[in-house]
Amino acid sequence: MDTQCGDLSAQSISNNYSTTAPPEPVHSTGAHRTEGDENAGGFGELTELPIEINERRPTCLCCGRPQKVCLCPFMPVRPLEVSTCLYIVQHPAEESRVLRTVPLLAACLPPEKCKVFVGRRFNEERNPELAAVCRDPKTLVLYPGSDAENLEDMKVDFSASVHNVLIIDGTWSQAKDMFHRNALFRLPKQVQLNSSISSQYVIRTQPTNTCLSTLECAAITLSIMEKNKAIEELLLRPLRALCSFQLQHGAQVHHSKEHLLRNGIYDKPMPTNKRKIKRMEQLVSNSTL
Structure with a gap:
């Protein structure tokens, strides 16, 4: 899930105004302009202004990024x-x-190893392929919780047969809503990562220091199930490059809410809702989210 997981392109601006100015109205000496004449004269001046055309930045056809920051x-x-x-x-x-x-x-x-389904609600009728995957006993859903088993501790030989992993991509509140409102997602065995590494996705705010982006979750999961640590490194390289490019072009490092609260530098209004206040307290006390 994008733990707040994830691409830059400039939009060109079209201008529909005519570049030809209408003829100036003729007035006799000493005559007063009417209100309509004044408006006409105003529009005439506007049409004489130079037109600015913003050209679309060249984009890489492979990664979809502007060529200057191609990944x-x-x-x-x-x-x-x-x-x-x-x-x-x-x-x-x-x-x-x-x-x-x-x-x-x-x-x-x-493409056949990474499929993306977009939506809030999924069911058997509208999403038969996804429903079949969720009913497959070799499917795991990556979502933390008290019912989840640590993926690292599972006594399963994942190389013996092809396994599937379901990952929810969205903010933590969005992922929570999707997990609890979609019965299909609770059919597979629930697993979580026991990793204590800090997220390298520093250009987007996370709830805690150890909350990971969707890419980071997938990288660690694949390295465990494929028994190949190199996979994690290869998948994280473009993420590090993306963050580096953004920071070089003016982006700021986003500390987690946990970090901001612990250091007294959280600058947003504190919530009044009791449930949200409790979650804030959990962040500070490092309790399980």
């Missing part, structure tokens, strides 16, 4: 060969975000 040099030369299939269920709000990690993940893997 292709940081991608694997060929899609990574993995046996595990990832199924990303993405909240619609993530589609419009400029900085997303799922496109980077999909660019590093074969």
Whole structure:
């Protein structure tokens, strides 16, 4: 899930005004202009102003990024060969975000190994393929909680057969809503990562220091299930490059809410809702989210 997981393109601006100015109205000496004459004269002056045309920045056809910040040099030369299939269920709000990690993940893997489904609600009738995956006993859903087993501790030989992993892509509140409102997502075995590493996705705010983006979750998951630590490094390279480019072009490092609260530098109004206040207290006390 984008833990707040994930792509920059400038939009060209079209101008529909005519470049030809209308003829100036003729007035006799000493005559007063009417209100209509004054308006006509005003529009005439506007049409004489120079038209600014913003050209679209050249975009890389492979990664979809502007060529100046192309991420292709940081991608694997060929899609990574993995046996595990990832199924990303993405909240619609993530589609419009400029900085997303799922496109980077999909660019590093074969199309058949990384499938993305966009929506808030999923069911058997509208999503038969996803429903079949959720009913498959070899499917895992990556979502933390008291019912989740640590993926690292599972006594399963994932190389013996092809397994699927379902990952929810969205903010933590969006992911929570999607998980609890979609009965399909609670059919697979629930697993979580026991990793204590800090997120490297520093250009987007996370709830805690150890909350990971969708790409980071997928990278760690694949490295565990494929028993290949190199996969994690290869998948994280474009993420590090993305963050580096953004920071070089004016972006700021986003500390987690946990970090801001612990250091007394959280600058947003504190919530009045009791449930949200409790979550804030959990962040400070490092309790389980």
